[in-house]
Structure formats: structure tokens, C-alpha cells
Amino acid sequence: MGNVTPMTDNWAGFKDGETVRVGHGPSKVDATTLVRLGRIFVLIAGVVYDLCGRCGTEFGTISGYLHRLGGICIACHGAGAGRRIGTVEDAEKVAARRVAEKARRDARRAAAHAQRLAAQTAWREANAELFAALEREHHLHTTHDGEAQRRDEKLTRRPWALIELAAAACRDRAETPLTDDEATEARTLLAEVAAADAADRAARAAKVTASRYAADPGQRVTVTGTVMVAKPYETAYGGGVFLVVEGTGDDAGVTLVWSGSASGMWALRRGDATTITATVKELGEREGVKQTKVTRGRVDSHTPAEEPAAANR
Numbered sequence: 641m642g643n644v645t646p647m648t649d650n651w652a653g654f655k656d657g658e659t660v661r662v663g664h665g666p667s668k669v670d671a672t673t674l675v676r677l678g679r680i681f682v683l684i685a686g687v688v689y690d691l692c693g694r695c696g697t698e699f700g701t702i703s704g705y706l707h708r709l710g711g712i713c714i715a716c717h718g719a720g721a722g723r724r725i726g727t728v729e730d731a732e733k734v735a736a737r738r739v740a741e742k743a744r745r746d747a748r749r750a751a752a753h754a755q756r757l758a759a760q761t762a763w764r765e766a767n768a769e770l771f772a773a774l775e776r777e778h779h780l781h782t783t784h785d786g787e788a789q790r791r792d793e794k795l796t797r798r799p800w801a802l803i804e805l806a807a808a809a810c811r812d813r814a815e816t817p818l819t820d821d822e823a824t825e826a827r828t829l830l831a832e833v834a835a836a837d838a839a840d841r842a843a844r845a846a847k848v849t850a851s852r853y854a855a856d857p858g859q860r861v862t863v864t865g866t867v868m869v870a871k872p873y874e875t876a877y878g879g880g881v882f883l884v885v886e887g888t889g890d891d892a893g894v895t896l897v898w899s900g901s902a903s904g905m906w907a908l909r910r911g912d913a914t915t916i917t918a919t920v921k922e923l924g925e926r927e928g929v930k931q932t933k934v935t936r937g938r939v940d941s942h943t944p945a946e947e948p949a950a951a952n953r
């Protein structure tokens with residue numbers, strides 16, 4: 641990646657030829673740093689040593705361990721240096737070898753990375769349509785904007801396997817994002833999801849087309865249907881229930897919306913069957929579906945849904 645090793649500085653920030661105290665307690669001795677090709681060694685009485693692999697540039701003690709044994713490094717027993725290297729020339733050879741080894745390691749890593757990236761790009765190009773679809777799926781699951789929230793109900797129906805495959809396909813570290821089997825599975829699941837979405841849209845469109853008003857404002861109506869929403873609310877004057885009932889049978893296509901506090905309303909739950917008589921207050925529309933807003937109503941009948949689970953999804 642074009643990483644140039646600085647010639648004098650090293651990871652510890654020491655310069656060549658600095659005087660340091662090496663060892664521990666009263667047995668500390670003066671030593672000199674030796675920095676070659678960015679590698680740091682320590683010169684003690686004319687002999688070059690590696691740094692201790694554990695205490696490093698603390699040269700014999702570890703400040704985090706001062707409460708135990710005075711912080712004496714257990715790796716070098718407080719000597720403050722590691723392996724004996726020998727002369728300055730020996731150290732220069734060691735430094736050169738280490739620099740070369742690191743360069744080889746870096747090159748191997750870069751090559752592996754490039755290979756992984758190329759394989760990934762190739763897969764994504766070869767499966768462009770699938771990848772685009774999986775990216776969309778992944779995006780649906782990883783963003784929490786308003787749109788995603790509106791789709792929440794739809795998203796909960798997404799098979800978990802598809803969510804995982806989408807995440808795998810979009811993972812940046814993956815060499816071949818999906819195996820052939822996984823790609824086939826993803827295509828199948830995407831097709832199922834697309835079909836379910838299309839069915840949803842069709843049902844929605846049919847509902848819009850079939851929707852109608854129960855009567856004109858001011859008229860008294862009786863509607864039999866299924867409770868879609870039954871939500872208690874509070875106001876300064878007390879409480880009430882926000883009710884949405886979708887007509888069934890002869891009342892199919894009618895959506896009744898009623899905010900009130902009549903006695904029978906409180907027991908209504910989503911999925912229950914009910915018959916309501918009320919006066920039409922206003923005609924409205926929500927997402928294309930005609931809504932008949934009513935007032936001064938009463939609950940004529942109430943049949944709880946057999947499955948209580950229908951009330952809370």
C-alpha cells in the first residue's frame with residue numbers, strides 16, 4: 641500500500657543514540673538506543689540486544705504492574721532487554737532481514753486482498769441482477785428510515801434465510817459472496833417474496849376498487865364486519881376507543897371509522913366480528929380506500945375472534 645518505513649523514527653518514537661536506563665531498581669544501567677531501518681535495539685556495554693518482547697521500551701519494568709514485585713518484567717526478569725544480537729553490524733543485518741520479511745508479508749497480504757476483491761467483483765458482475773436484488777433486501781433490513789418502518793409489517797414476513805443471504809452477499813470481506821447453492825436458494829426466496837408482494841399489491845388494489853361509502857353524511861347506518869383496529873385513547877374529557885371496522889357480507893367494501901366511548905366498544909379486539917349502528921359524520925379516504933366516519937354509534941353485537949392470537953401479531 642506504499643507504506644514507507646521511516647528511517648530514523650520507530651514505533652516507540654526513539655531516535656538513534658538516545659541514552660536510556662535499562663534494568664530495574666538499583667541495578668539499572670545506562671544504555672543507548674540503536675535504531676536501524678526503523679527498528680529499535682538497545683546497546684548495553686557495547687553489546688546490542690533486542691528489546692524485551694514484553695516490557696519493550698520500559699526496559700525492565702512494566703508500569704501497569706508496579707504493585708506486584710515492583711513491576712519487574714517476568715519475561716526478562718528485569719534485565720530490560722531481550723535476545724542478544726551482538727555487534728552493531730549484526731543488528732543492521734537483523735534490521736534489514738526484518739524489514740524484508742515485513743515487506744514480503746505485506747506483499748502477500750496485499751495480493752490476497754486483491755485476489756479476494758477480484759473474485760468478489762467477478763461474482764457480483766456475473767450475478768448482477770441477483771446481487772442488486774439482494775442489495776435492496778439488505779438495505780431494507782439495515783436502514784430504519786420512515787419508509788422501512790412503513791414496510792415493517794411486510795418485512796417481518798421475509799424469510800430469515802433470505803435476510804442472511806442478503807447480508808452475506810453484501811459483506812465486503814467475502815471472496816465468493818454466495819455458493820451456487822446459496823445463489824439458487826436466494827433466487828427462489830426472492831421470487832417467493834416478489835410473488836407475495838405482488839399479491840399484496842393486487843389485494844390492496846382490489847380493496848381500493850371495491851371500497852365504497854356506507855351512506856351519505858347525516859344518515860343512520862348499520863354495518864356488520866370485522867374489527868381491524870380497536871385502540872383506546874385518552875383525552876382531557878376522559879377516554880375513548882378508535883375503531884376501524886371492515887364490512888363483511890352485504891357490507892363488504894365499507895370501512896367504518898368511529899372514535900367514541902359507547903359501552904360496547906371497550907371489549908372489541910382486532911379480529912372480532914361486530915355489528916355497529918351509527919350516524920355518518922363524514923366521508924374520507926385513506927390510501928385510496930373510502931372510509932365512512934361515523935358518530936353517535938352503538939355496538940349491536942360482538943363475537944370475539946376464536947383465535948386470541950389474531951389480536952396481537
Ligand SMILES: [Zn+2]
Nearest residue numbers: 692695713716
Ligand atoms: Zn522485559
